Amino acid sequence: MTNISSSLRVSTGLSACALAAGLLLTGCGGGGGTNGGTASIQSLETPPIVASAPATTAGTPASPAASQAVAGVSTLAANVRTAAAAACTAGNFGSFDRPFSPDSPWNSRPVAPVLGTATIPTALYTPTVAAGAWSSAAFQASASDAPMVVTGATAQGVWDPDSEVYRPSITIANWPAATTPATGTDGHAEIVDPATGVVHSFWGLKQVNGAWVAKQYAWTPLAGRGMGDPSHYYQGARAAGVSTLGGLIRTAEAVDGDTMYRHALAMSLDATGLSAAPTYQFPATSADSNAATTNSGQIPMGSLMMLPASFNAQALATPELRKVAETLKAYGAYVVDRNTGTPFVIYVEIGADLKLHRNGWSNATANDLELMRAAMRPVESASAWKDGNGNTSSTVTSTALNLLSMRGGWWRTKGTVSGDFDTWRQALVFPATTTQIEQANATGRAMNPVTWAIPATGETFRLDVDATGGASFRMTIADKVTGAVVYDSGYLNDGDSTTLVWPNVAGFKVTTWARSGVDNVESTVRPTLVKTGGPAASVCAG
DSSP states (O other), rough: OOOOOBOOOOOOOTHHHHTTTHOOOOOOOOOOEEEEEEEOOOOOOOOOOOSSEEETTTOOOOOOOHHHHHHHHHIIIIIIIIIHHHHHHHHGOSSSSSOOOOTTGGGOOEEOOOOOOSOOOOOOOOOOOOOTTTOOOEEOOOSOOOOOEEESTTTTTTEETTTTTEESSEEESSSOOOOOOOOTTTTOOOEEETTTTTTEEEESSEEEEEEEEEEEEEEETTSSSSOOOOSSSSSSSTTTSTTTTOBOOTTTTSSOOOSSSSSEEEEEETTTBBBSSSSSEEEEEOOTHHHHOOOBBBOOOOOEOOTTOOOOGGGSSSSHHHHHHHHHTOOEEEEEEEESSSSSEEEBTTSSSSSSSSSBOOHHHHHHHHHHHOEEEEEOOOOOOOOOTSOBBBTOOOOOOOOOOSSSEEEEEEEEOOOEEEETTTEEEEEOSSSEEEEOOOOTTSSOOOOGGGOOOTOEEEEEEEEEOEEEEEEEEEEETTOOOOOOOBBTTTTTTEEOOOOSSEEEEEEEEEEEOSSSSSEEEEEEETTTTTSSSSSSSS
């Protein structure tokens, strides 16, 4: 029997627990694996200005009311779905049946790919393409579905890896009655809400005494890239920081009669196939927290594995595998997770009619899988990329993505109440006030060190501010060794932008500042910091 369970996956996505002194957590942040630690901040470094009190920290997460949570999703829908609609209309992208943008890595394919030499080693079990207890399923929400409050599976609450806090609960605006998580301990389930344009991803989801509980919650835009970015680096329940919807062989397409699946597939490898250094690469933003000490192979998380053009897929004895093999020749499979004991697992949606061994164990099928394992190689480069609509795209491999997040921990330097980070709006949200609130974040959590996105000396960046209600934003960069401030944007208002050349320092420390409006209305601030000179991240959204 093939063991395709996921192994330890406390994925911080950065450098194994390595938000380091900036985070000062007692344990790693969670990510689709095991308990994410206590996530209580033991101490914070001295703020830039003496603070009257610390704002919300990871040890004391805010508990927004259900109405606030629903409002957050509604705001996201207005900002994201509208922008995505026109670009995603062609090909029905950004939908329940065809998630993510046409130029998402999931929906794009390389032209004339150059394959590397690394191979997937054999392991304890036979490779497989399967649904079952360790896979996932998607459930489509409708406006008539009632809200649902999901509480923590433990007293700590629900781990929110984007905010890097435990939440007492998460309220989902529309919860399909048919929602059924995978029966494995990973408890994967995806709730797709087309009205709000959000994919809600759960890890460890289950019902206890009629109530829903989960270990972790994350989300991704339905019309987005389907991969994390440096600011919103964890967008699902896979170790790579992606939704389990990405690359999943769906129920409908398993029997659609096509010669291949029209998207890249999702794959997990055993630790003997995964690399310890680097642990992940673009487009992944995360890996298992113990990857550097446990992995022993050559293939980083995020690698695109393909079969060579010369591979004779039609010679395989198993009809179901011919379609998979043709897909691996055209689109490939992204490595997004780690399993225990299986050379590779390609994930099929739970309930799909795709069974490799329909009449009992088949040696011919096992031989086919072994041929595929031995022939697959990672993509090193390509002459071009075609998006899901067949257009040549320069955005598939673009790293011109936002680096800044407004997550905590914030120190309040002015005012008597604090603003809080809203993951759905990706913004710091201040309550209505007539007295200005000012907060500073010197913890390093505003810019997570996703390895392929760390700014380099001399690179040019554009800082833009999107704010409402009169809020404003400021960013400083200091030399980490001397403490000297080498860049200060000053306070920027809604619509303001500036460019900066990354300073020549051996190490840097970014401090973010935010001020509320004073017109007695809610105010929000959401900055973006994007490297210039590259193509936009997506033609669609996210």
